[in-house]
Amino acid sequence: MDTSYDADLALFIGGGWKIGEGRDSFPVVDPASGETIGEVPLASAADLDEALNAAEKAFPLWRATPAEARGAILRKGAALIRERSDMIARLLTLEQGKPIAEARSEVAGAAQMFDWCAEEATRVYGRTLVRPVGQRALVTRQPVGPVAVFTPWNFPVYLLAKKLSAALATGCSVIAKPPEETPGCTAALVRCLIDAGLPDGVLQLVHGVPDAVSRHLIASPVIRKVSFTGSVPVGRHLMRLAADGLKRVTMELGGHAPVLVFDDCDLDKTLDLVVPQKFRNAGQVCVSPTRFYVQESIYERFVEGFAARTHGVTTGHGLDAASTMGPLANVRRPGAIAALVEDAAAKGARVMAGGKRGNAGFFFQPTLLADVPDNADIMNNEPFGPVAVAAPFSTLEDAVAKANRLPFGLAAFAFTEGLRTANVLGDAIEAGMVGINTFAISSADAPFGGVKDSGFGSEGGTEGMDSYLVTKAIHMA
Template sequence: MGKSYDAELALFINGSWRVGEGRDSFAVIDPASGDAIAQVPLASAADLDEALAGADRAFSVWQATPAEARGTVLRKAAALLRDRSEAIATLLTLEQGKPLAEARSEVAASAQLFDWCAEEATRLYGRTLVRPTGQRAMVNRQPVGPVAIFTPWNFPLYLLAKKLAAALGAGCSVVAKPPEETPGCTGALVRCLADAGLPQGVVQLVHGAPDMVSRHLIASPVIRKVSFTGSVPVGRHLMRLAADGLKRVTMELGGHAPVLVFDDCDLEKTLDLVVPQKFRNAGQVCVSPTRFYVQESIYQRFVDGFAARTHGVTTGHGLDAGSKMGPLSNARRPGSIEALVEDAAAKGARVMAGGKRGNAGYFFQPTLLADVPDNADIMNNEPFGPVAVAAPFSTLEDAVAKANRLPFGLAAFAFTEGLRTANLLGDAIEAGMVGINTFAVSAADAPFGGVKDSGFGSEGGIEGMDSYLVTKAIHMA
């Protein structure tokens, strides 16, 4: 590996970094070994109150800052992310486990978000309504106020950047609670913003017991909006907390992405694309392709080709040059994945590749299950790990019914050379994002979000910035 963990872990409150100083702490684990590599300090109730007060004061300053000046700060932060990419990516790999090449890509994508929102901040236009001479009516858009954002550990840098870039570009101040598992890389992101000249208090960074922090922040009258990325049960819980204060919410929740593979696709090209995508970040991706429904005439060829490629996915520490897939991110995940695989096998699924835990750390083998019945737990609950499940379908109508069977609707994918089939699928599949012959459904300029139990509201694109704005109509006579 050749690199050690080197990060100063701290809270960021009112422009100053706060370290231990008697606070409780949380052990940061290298998931490749299971060893503790650092301790991150946790915020107390007093810390949270100070962060809230600071965000409240800073909002009046930041919302009055011209959009061009806000954009300058965001562009400088993007440049610093790129300058510090190798160090930040190394922290990300050591904390989260993904291969270093994937971590570098995450840093680059995070920088792109800041650049895009910096430009879009100058285009948050209102409009003028038609009125008789001597009268005026305008529609303005203004920042909603201080926001609380909660982000998960699977893409700790990118998902934090996606919320921060949009909120800051819109003129909001932020209290951010990223995951305790990955404090080094997220702290490095906030340092880039601070070093870029962000005014004191505009971003507060706190770690802490998730339930305590979320209850404390959401209950505060300072917070005007909540943005959360994570599981469906936690999303429901935070919505209940937000309802008491009638706070607006954006919820990007879990998925269970179907992949419909039709017999007119380029099969070898499709396999070469889907297998690496399935095992990206060890399958810990909310839009990870998971339920592979394959047309009957090519089904056996598909699962055989998928299995052969899966056997070739090399696992190892993310800093090892030959690693194509790292460990799962925490100690809970291997056991959960193992239980899902065992349940599917007991119900008749064939284990075509993998299916077992690794010998050290939090590794789980890249896995393919074929002939998986609908009553298997893994067909109904998102595995969030390196397991692909496959089953055959006969007609397009059959495929769409299978894709839409679950209450989730984040992303869905299909592979076909038929234009008519592609058009019908785009309309018929119940998902916030549909990829036809591509997995590229997340981009800085595109809305990202789900339907049904996968949440509501969008992040990315102008839609992502809209959620941090309120609309005001001004009438003059």
């Protein structure tokens, strides 16, 4: 297995790549081994000012570029992403840890986002209002201006693509700050767009100390919108920074997704679906199914079947084709997961599978906890790791109450063959997205976003384009 690492570890500002040259740096670590495999340069204050100047200068030119021409560049970028898919996926696995098959799927999803937004760029319609003869009133949609986007390490390629595709398609210039943990795969994505013909200054790529970069960019009057995917505390912090400049924000924050399993479901089929989904990306998914509430009559069969399937999950380096689950993304995560498991066990939960750290790298065993009480920390704080927690429920009303008991509302799932039950759940569950008998809730043409503490605004679909557009009414007499 070849684990050699060859990546563009550089900033991209004003049409040029910038390497170390005396800048501070951040170590890039292979989470499967814990070994440092590279150093990514961090942007200085002068670099950030240069990025702001470049984005400001490029915005009027990109805004004036016809939508068809913008779309053509994005389509070519998507084609290059597919052409370079194996290389980008390999970098993604080395930096983030996920199995190579999952990495390839993520890269494919990124290309799809650019293709969809490329087509949608020509459909940013306005409208004409009814007025007396000789008068006109028009409603137009225009790009909001230069935007700053901040993305996390769990899906670094796809989530960056989600933001860039919509922003660029609508005519905005962008300063992107992806995670320092995964700089090679995100730089490879940016290079595809540059090689596709994106003009200088339309897109900048910067890395740095997150708080310093966000403060510097958001304080600038150049930036007119902020888009962030990440934790609730950081989202609140960025919203406070944006409030000083009355800047538009889109926040896709944390979740703690409930899964309601009713006794009329096909149990074996449900288990075959939920277990791989739970351990996808080692559970480091904002919509990962985590709180499994199962109807009493099938509860023991469910946890036993879940445990048996969990024992069959194979952990290992993501480049090993035999691995079905990779490591956690950084050194902090195994300890955090272990503390949550230990707390739940101390409060009466049964450890049905896993529950321990791996021997090397940042691995944690795929884990199932049964009979988890509501006062356990893991029932109230998103584990963001390979741990499923289960508890029984009795009635539909009981299930809905359990699903809605937390302040989070990103995604929720349910498994039932009852049409009435499905209809009630779709209406009653407090979440931005509800999947019934499916986990397929993220696609280029559908809005993705949460309610309550899970944020607001959408990415994907026409709703994701809307957040990068302002509305103007033009009245003529």
